[in-house]
Amino acid sequence: MLRTIRAFWHDQRGIALILVSVMLPAIIGFSLLAIDMSRVNNLHNDLQKGADAFALAAAAELDGRTGAWARAERAMATLVSNESNFSTAGRGPLTAGQPGGTQRCNSAGSISWCFLKAIPPNDGTKITTANQATYLANSTPSIGEAETRFIQVTVAPTGFAAIFPASFITAGASDGFNVGAVAVAGFTSGVCNYTPVFMCNPFEMVNGTNTAGNVTLEQAAADPAIRRRLIELRLVGNNAAYGPGNFGFLAPPDSVGDGAQGLAQTIATSTPLGCYSAEGVSTKTGQNTGPIQDAFNVRFGINANGNAFNSAEYGPAANVRKGASTGGNGNGGNGNQCPSYNQLTFDAAGNMGLPLDATTPYMGGRMGDGNWDFSTYWSTNFGSIGYPSSWNTTKPTRYEVYKYEIANNLVTHASTGGEVGTPPAACLAPVTTVDRRLLYGAILDCQALEAAGNDLNGNSSNLPVEAFASFFLTQPVSGANNGGSVFVELVDITGRGGAGTLDNFLRDEPQLYR
Template structure:
């Protein structure tokens, strides 16, 4: 009997069953916890992604315009479609549909469907600090961010937490904050222009077809600002940014920092001799001697096509034969021998009618035959081509209409006019790229009283309504800069500024 007891005591068979029996509740409990945690995590992931998507869609519309909030709400309603799983309600569509309810205590806070949002003008300095009413925007112009909150969804766990004194249910919600700094441009010429078509947005004008091919007489505004007036930009901390600094940056083609449409830092003043010379570097016109701008400085090369209707400076015989010095030239008066890309035939204020002497240009520059490849439908005034498109064609085609690289000796740039002028730069020692004659400018609504109050010396910082690229059609010889609008930034433009203007939206929380 004692031996039987001893053998039983030493027998280890079946011990695993005992251990499993003891551990089975814990194993099942941990398995249920793992399943619940996975379900809750997936639900939170779905809800958070939905909040992020709503916030980003809304923030993309916050450009400071009077209808920014309306467009942001429309974007949340129409552009975002998210669903969640694993809540007690099963498959739930996160929607912003129906009528908007405005918070009576804060008009910038609203709700619709199963989301709510607040438009914000600022964020707390620390991410751990809560957003309060002091951060709420009161106007659409000052709105920089949007906070979106998704209504929490109920979630019931499988693990019986109530056995341990806890709750079997919880709610899962999410909040996201996104913002947009507005359109941002880097490496732009420090210039702004007044909207040539006041009362209309750039996009309305672009859609109507009024914007392109028309001459602009850009005249410094000084104290009076209207359509076509222009002024200069300065760095944000650039008080004391002087004439030489400005002229240098215009010659190079960039303001020394990125520019946001939310707030451009303006500097009004006159079109001085130095500033004119800075613009004219693009036309291979440089100061005599060692003055500014130096022809040997590679920071401001001429464009590859500088045809400008100039002749060698006269020696007194009236024929412009002079010393044949390409750095000493003057504007010719005989348009049958020397012909630049002329301005429009008539103007309303400072905006041209879009008609210019295309056939005269082709004849004087002996390109009438060559330009038949460019387009036979163009004539003198009713349907002339864009001057920029013609400039680009000359750079990239030969007399037979074949495509050639920019700078190729067979391009139309090398074709001589009746008077002997070509478009080949000869004064400077280097040549820039084709876009040297393009300048990118901020466009400002100068009809707005607030903007007008900001256009005063070096103290102003008005918002811009957009950015435009302008083609310089003539060398600056007077008190105006002649240009042609090529494109505007944004989806309604021609697409040539897509890589130039950044309009980023980011999540902040």
């Protein structure tokens, strides 16, 4: 008997069953917990991907133009198709809506959103009710749409029913909870194939006023009567402050040399390589001498000093009419060469380039009133040839007249003094793939930048761009090689108020930030 008891005591057969029976609740619990963790992770991924997609679709429309909020809502409602799984409600779509685009914060369908002018510098700082005023765009659409750069999209929390019985472990604990997602996306804008030039905003507002008649840059771009105001751009002397109407140079691509000649060639070429971001550009100073004048004037069929620009990419515009004569063949040259600036006679009898404005009441005498002598210009260069009758009641911009001459085969028509708009035969062949009389550049609010401590006379970096713009060169640049005044008309800008003619330069990209 004792032997039997002792054998039973040492017999280990079947012990696994006992251990499994003891551990079975824990095994089942951990299995259910792993399944729940996988399910909730998949649910959160579905919601987060949906939030990301909504935010990116909306951010692509935040270009600062009128209607940006409504277009962002439409993009979320029509361009995004997502669904979530594993919620208490089961499989279901994530939807948005179009409540009208008039509110900076709104909701529709499965999401809510707010349009933001800024985001916290630290990813760990959440945008909450307490700090919304710092980051939300203005509630008035006409103001808020222009300053909106980001959108925050929040997916409405959805219920999740866990399989793991939390109430079994802790009395009263819930076996379910809500899962949500938040995404912040923004709109980054830049340009490529752009010349390395910046202009100080002629319409920069300081304390609500400016010297351009309190007209904003957007208003100027949208109104032909303001765009035809002639603007005199000037370089800044050493250590002088930058103000409205001054211009300077951006850092050229790395492939360009540091010398003045390399910078000038980058400005003069018809195929620039530079790309610049609206979020920040870098200036290039110390290069305001040398062949910069040539970089502008090659566009008018004027020979560069020293023949520095002697390849096809530096060819002149198709229309170089400038009111110049050498007393020779009427095309600005003497028949066997492309003339240098000092060989030309301007405003000779019977030759007339695009004239200045009658008065210059704005920007300290460097911005005209837009009232230029179109009738004399036309009669001098084209006699009785007709032009659009609307120009008799609404004066055209100089750029409109210039384009009309090209479109209607008037470039070869001789003025009463014999000048034609075609470049001299000995010059490089005209560049027709791009408009060589357009100058492209970044618009900077120079006064605000300098007030913030930026030294525009130094090589400053990360300067925000108000807009990228195109200007029409109305006449060659006079003066010595260190540059004279550059007379231009504003043609177009990127963003709000723009007409879209710069879209082929734009590289607009929505980007996720949070």
